[in-house]
Amino acid sequence: MTSSTLAMPVGTYQSAWVDDQVRMFRNSVLQFVQKEFVPHQDRWREQRYPDAEAWTAAGAAGILLPDVPEEYGGGGGTFAHQAVVLEELARTGVHFGALIQSVVAHYILAYASDAQKHDWLPRMASGELVGAIAMTEPAAGSDLPAIRTTARCDGDHYIVSGSKTFITNGHHASLICLAVKTNAKVAGMRGISLLIVETQNLPGYRVGRSLDKVGMHAQDTCELFFDDVRVPAANLLGHAEGQGFFQMMERMPYERLAVGVTAVATAEQAVALTTQYVKERAVSGKPLIDFQNTRFTLAECKTAAHIGRVFLDNCIERFIAGQLDDTTVAMAKYWLTDCQCRIVDECVQLHGGYGYMTEYPIARMWADSRVQRIYAGANEIMKELIACSL
Numbered sequence: 501m502t503s504s505t506l507a508m509p510v511g512t513y514q515s516a517w518v519d520d521q522v523r524m525f526r527n528s529v530l531q532f533v534q535k536e537f538v539p540h541q542d543r544w545r546e547q548r549y550p551d552a553e554a555w556t557a558a559g560a561a562g563i564l565l566p567d568v569p570e571e572y573g574g575g576g577g578t579f580a581h582q583a584v585v586l587e588e589l590a591r592t593g594v595h596f597g598a599l600i601q602s603v604v605a606h607y608i609l610a611y612a613s614d615a616q617k618h619d620w621l622p623r624m625a626s627g628e629l630v631g632a633i634a635m636t637e638p639a640a641g642s643d644l645p646a647i648r649t650t651a652r653c654d655g656d657h658y659i660v661s662g663s664k665t666f667i668t669n670g671h672h673a674s675l676i677c678l679a680v681k682t683n684a685k686v687a688g689m690r691g692i693s694l695l696i697v698e699t700q701n702l703p704g705y706r707v708g709r710s711l712d713k714v715g716m717h718a719q720d721t722c723e724l725f726f727d728d729v730r731v732p733a734a735n736l737l738g739h740a741e742g743q744g745f746f747q748m749m750e751r752m753p754y755e756r757l758a759v760g761v762t763a764v765a766t767a768e769q770a771v772a773l774t775t776q777y778v779k780e781r782a783v784s785g786k787p788l789i790d791f792q793n794t795r796f797t798l799a800e801c802k803t804a805a806h807i808g809r810v811f812l813d814n815c816i817e818r819f820i821a822g823q824l825d826d827t828t829v830a831m832a833k834y835w836l837t838d839c840q841c842r843i844v845d846e847c848v849q850l851h852g853g854y855g856y857m858t859e860y861p862i863a864r865m866w867a868d869s870r871v872q873r874i875y876a877g878a879n880e881i882m883k884e885l886i887a888c889s890l
């Protein structure tokens with residue numbers, strides 16, 4: 501049994517959004533990830549980024565932009581297909597920025613011109629272009645209206661100056677969805693716009709080192725620097741300046757729900773891995789599973805993961821139907837990632853000292869999980885959003 505097939509549904513439960521076509525897609529994703537990504541994980545972790553060829557291989561296998569229309573080179577599927585990609589990456593313990601690729605594609609799909617969609621999306625689907633979304637700055641994370649990167653209009657170009665930090669896919673990024681201040685005189689959110697920046701051979705653009713993270717070592721997270729970078733004015737997303745903050749708020753639910761997908765798949769996998777481990781590991785002459793504490797802990801973890809699964813599935817179905825509200829997405833992002841971290845932490849405890857050794861998948865899962873509560877909007881911000889609905 502491969503590690504990715506360990507996590508099984510509870511009883512006869514089946515996710516309603518997984519039909520035969522999605523199941524077939526899952527099989528092809530799993531085969532690809534097992535063959536092309538899993539064997540390289542140690543090296544990717546060591547170098548702190550995936551190989552450049554991984555992007556074109558993923559594109560050729562149909563892993564990138566699975567929920568973008570076929571006319572733009574995508575897979576023509578729904579969020580169900582995106583969820584399957586994220587689940588299989590999570591279960592195999594592979595960190596690869598396929599989600600961010602899709603997030604950027606959906607900004608383009610929603611706000612770019614048709615000519616731009618035809619230009620950028622097929623190249624993103626093939627992996628020729630690697631996407632990044634660059635909002636966060638050293639002094640502006642949760643407080644996005646405080647960003648300082650500016651874009652000054654100069655004829656038919658913007659001149660961009662500033663820096664970004666913590667940018668996923670930063671090392672390979674060739675198409676950046678960049679949050680900038682187009683009007684420094686307008687305070688707060690109304691001065692923000694989004695620009696698409698093609699970085700190849702772009703004077704004034706520089707990528708910093710891959711940042712040294714606690715976990716997710718195989719995925720690149722970088723600083724980006726813009727020193728009077730010229731970007732065509734036509735690359736402004738939307739028809740007018742000042743729309744960026746509202747565009748981000750409109751698109752964030754996609755990313756937040758996707759983070760929830762990874763949270764549940766990781767929690768399920770942690771329970772499955774640990775169940776197998778406690779059956780094999782003997783202490784005081786008997787398998788760990790024979791201790792009541794082990795059984796009760798895993799019973800609680802399995803129950804929590806299943807509650808998360810049912811809630812997530814309901815969110816996915818409503819999202820695909822276009823009926824998921826922002827408050828519920830915020831609930832899913834915060835609750836599912838908190839739940840993931842609690843479950844994985846309990847599973848580490850059941851592994852004893854081996855749970856703290858990075859050669860054990862559960863230890864890496866623990867280190868990788870922590871950031872889920874921080875990015876895509878910290879969980880405290882999610883609670884503020886939920887509280888707004890009270």
Ligand SMILES: Cc1cc2nc3c(=O)[nH]c(=O)nc-3n(C[C@H](O)[C@H](O)[C@H](O)COP(=O)(O)OP(=O)(O)OC[C@H]3O[C@@H](n4cnc5c(N)ncnc54)[C@H](O)[C@@H]3O)c2cc1C
Nearest residue numbers: 633634635636640641642666667668874875876877878880
């Ligand atoms: C591995 C990784 C990958 C990332 N990838 C990207 C990326 O691809 N693109 C990108 O743009 N960014 C990315 N980020 C940045 C991420 O989105 C931010 O780290 C996150 O939004 C939090 O911002 P901050 O780090 O500045 O923390 P701060 O905003 O300084 O927050 C610190 C603490 O204060 C709390 N806090 C802040 N405001 C409030 C409030 N109003 N009420 C209550 N509590 C509050 C927060 O919840 C948090 O606990 C990534 C970060 C990491 C670690």
